[in-house]
Amino acid sequence: MKTNILVAEIGSTTTVINAFNDIYSSCPKFIGQGQAPTSVNEGDVNIGLNKAIDDLKRSLGVEDIVYDELIATSSAAGGLRMTVHGLVYDMTVRAAKEAALGAGANIHQVTAGRLRRTDIKQIKEVNPNIILIAGGVDYGERDTAIYNAEKIAELNLDVPVIYAGNIENIEEIKLIFEDTPCKLYIVENVYPKIDKLNIEPTRKVIQDVFEEHIIHAPGMMKVREMVNGPIIPTPGAVMLASKLLKEEIGDLITLDVGGATTDLHSVTEGSEEVNRILISPEPIAKRTVEGDLGVYVNMKNIVERIGLEELVTNLDISSQKLEELIENHKPIPSNEMEKRFVEELTKEAVITSVRRHAGKFRDLYGASGKKTIAEGKDLTNIKYIVGTGGALTRLPSRIEIMKSIAENNKGNDLFPNRETQILVDNNYIMASLGVLSKKYPEAALSLLKKSLNI
Known part of the structure; x- marks a missing residue:
């Protein structure tokens, strides 16, 4: 089988391969995805790359794949x-x-x-x-x-x-x-x-x-034998895709809840009203990464934030059943209760990361009375909340979790409002399209809009 471009996402635990065709036309197509464990520890990520391509062949039902270009995003080798x-x-x-x-x-x-x-x-x-x-x-x-x-x-x-x-x-x-x-x-x-x-x-x-x-990082030495196009950090690729999308549809935030971290990218100039009282400048495109908020590696941090009693109440289970869920927690939930547990973790990660990323209104009192100022990133002008990453593209309650952001505004937070629309990266290809956009911006935007059902 012939395809134009393969995009590899070389993560710290999993390598995903996405295949795209008709990339040079006005109607590019996403044709399939394969994955395999990342092989950094084996000293050569190409092992994992080849296994992910084998998985892609199986899912497409073909014996061989011939491609023009292989480009990549990477957070392997501990990222940058x-x-x-x-x-x-x-x-x-x-x-x-x-x-x-x-x-x-x-x-x-x-x-x-x-x-x-x-x-x-x-x-x-x-x-x-x-x-x-x-x-x-x-x-x-x-x-x-x-x-x-x-x-x-x-x-x-x-x-x-x-x-x-x-x-x-x-x-x-x-x-x-x-x-x-x-x-x-x-x-x-x-x-x-x-x-x-x-x-x-x-x-x-x-x-x-x-x-x-x-390419000098452990396990990455031979990556140029296979990857013949750009390699950029995975979060940087998500930011590129977010900026590309903002130009097309308006101000947005992109949330990526992962196993180890939660990343939030916002692309917005903010509102004129808030900008007038902002005490220091904020970048239009801003990323925050919460290293303590992950639904697998850092699951216990989030459990601690929510509290055992609240989890027992929210999930309507016994303390013993909750202990079992925590003890046997897996990277990908399989049954109904495991999914509900990960949804609770994801919601806490989402709300906490938005709270840390967004700015606030503050009242100052002086000789001339009360004066309201704003500090931090203004998200009040956001038109869309985009969910990418495993949790926010696969969990049954992903839409409700993202809708809960506006409901958790304490009144002085510069949060998105209740009219904000929710978009899901259904094909889970946003990072791949970020690196693709470096050379093929029109194709990347077209594929992104399809994945988001725009």
């Missing part, structure tokens, strides 16, 4: 470990962090101001894939970024370094890293002026650096 170093936490550090998260990185360390001995020790322990240095608006404070660059250069790490700080420091930074093993990338300042974010150039470079360096 980054450390971020800026000047003032609420300004340059936050801007740099937004750029890194939006690109799909896992941030393991964030520092503000001059690096301390404990910070240097932590950088060595994290052993990052990328280091991001920022700090100072253009033509503003210079010394902190230079000091931090010198300290990082002294570590002599063979790690790519991105500089996205004060434009005046560029020549100095080049000299600092000249005789080190670090490959240096100079990018536009992430915070060029007070109250102005410029995170897209840094976000793009992070994805390019990831693609260049992921």
